[in-house]
Ligand SMILES: Nc1ncnc2c1ncn2[C@@H]1O[C@H](COP(=O)(O)OP(=O)(O)OP(=O)(O)O)[C@@H](O)[C@H]1O
Ligand SMILES: CCCCCCCCCCCCC/C=C/[C@@H](O)[C@H](CO)NC(=O)CCCCC
């Protein structure tokens with residue numbers, strides 16, 4: 007029976023078989039849908055229409071001619087035909103809690119010509135998905151998380167990439183910063199995207215390599231805090247294989263390698279805020295998730311020498327840090343992000359295609375055009391807060407992760423050009439514990455008198471000790487800042503409880519404590535938040 011079709015883009019409708027059952031299969035290019043529904047035998051009257059499956063063409067992973075094995079042919083009584091014809095479609099199956107799986111269905115055709123027609127029509131539809139990557143550069147960190155990066159990639163991701171016709175050049179890193187350094191030499195034009203198989207630290211490495219390379223190529227000095235960084239067009243994909251994986255979790259909604267691989271195959275994309283951190287005009291680091299001083303800085307510091315514990319190192323260190331209950335004195339000053347239309351407590355989490363991000367970015371661009379790059383050091387009001395803090399956290403995204411499904415700042419936006427600054431002032435152990443536990447429940451973790459949160463464009467922090475002994479302003483010469491911190495610790499007579507914490511920047515410790523952070527650019531990435 008000839009397929010019934012109308013002038014191209016043809017609506018294609020045929021009766022095909024799926025494991026011995028007849029189905030009416032329809033390809034509707036106009037609505038960009040592929041659907042199939044079981045045909046009930048005539049005799050069964052009045053039954054409700056059998057379940058039918060509908061897949062958007064944008065969610066078809068691959069289409070290929072099906073291999074036909076001998077035994078199947080015999081069992082299918084195809085003898086009266088020269089050769090059966092079938093094609094297999096792989097597509098996205100959405101499961102619970104943002105998890106995706108790759109569904110697969112094989113359609114059997116009665117004639118070869120019909121099979122070729124379907125293959126042609128479906129491949130034409132796939133070829134129109136022009137934003138899908140074809141050639142990827144993959145960095146695998148065999149060392150992060152549970153040290154299963156390689157197995158995760160080989161068993162769960164590579165088969166999907168090859169099914170989708172994606173060529174991947176794989177680099178298994180041999181030392182820390184191998185991926186970052188490699189990105190300065192590699193020929194980026196060859197690739198549609200870079201994939202990092204690892205945790206947040208691995209993503210941070212690739213991010214630094216890519217941004218550093220692009221600024222070097224465009225002769226921009228990232229030491230200049232107000233430099234407008236040039237945009238990176240290439241996208242970064244994450245296959246989660248780390249301990250926190252908060253960048254992946256906060257964008258995709260889950261830290262599952264197959265889900266992330268499928269998002270990468272579809273070419274989904276999510277812009278992302280990146281903050282730069284400087285110390286007196288010297289560039290230190292970029293940050294996309296958490297820049298934390300105090301509690302999270304100490305948790306990270308305490309976890310570094312327990313890497314053999316894998317992800318549990320953070321829980322062990324978190325418990326120890328909680329018991330020590332240190333607080334730190336210093337001065338925080340910041341400029342509010344005036345262009346944003348959201349606020350950290352509006353309970354409007356960032357979602358795919360987020361309206362708040364889009365609107366805020368538009369208003370940010372208008373503001374920047376108005377003030378044409380004076381924007382960076384516009385002297386509009388700085389708010390200054392001196393005090394004793396348990397934690398100072400600046401987050402560019404929610405920092406949702408398996409430990410805290412809603413994150414440090416649940417309503418932080420991925421691409422609104424701002425960061426949420428959370429100040430947790432000195433409080434009792436019990437109150438601090440209540441605040442922490444709120445991160446794992448639905449209750450509002452900001453609902454405490456000792457917690458303040460602001461949506462900022464930038465901020466600065468100076469620990470108490472550096473205010474008094476700042477080498478520039480005193481005649482003590484070149485004694486390094488660290489020594490004064492040391493002097494303080496060595497002399498028990500000193501009143502401050504503990505000198506300084508360290509900054510946790512996306513899971514790596516910064517060696518400076520007095521810093522300036524500013525929200526820089528919106529970067530493109532290969533992953534979509536669901
Ligand atoms: N081959 C390697 N050997 C040693 N260290 C490496 C290697 N490759 C990468 N690294 C470093 O390991 C650090 C940790 O990796 P990663 O962040 O992926 O895992 P993690 O810290 O367990 O996860 P998370 O950051 O999500 O908590 C990164 O800072 C990275 O620079
Ligand atoms: C008694 C119950 C208390 C429950 C407390 C739950 C609070 C969890 C908040 C989790 C915040 C994660 C912020 C993510 C930061 C990442 O860039 C960084 C690198 O991956 N991870 C850590 O620093 C690891 C940080 C780990 C902190 C525990």
Ligand SMILES: [Ca+2]
Pocket residue numbers: 279401402403418419420421422423424425426
């Ligand atoms: Ca942000």
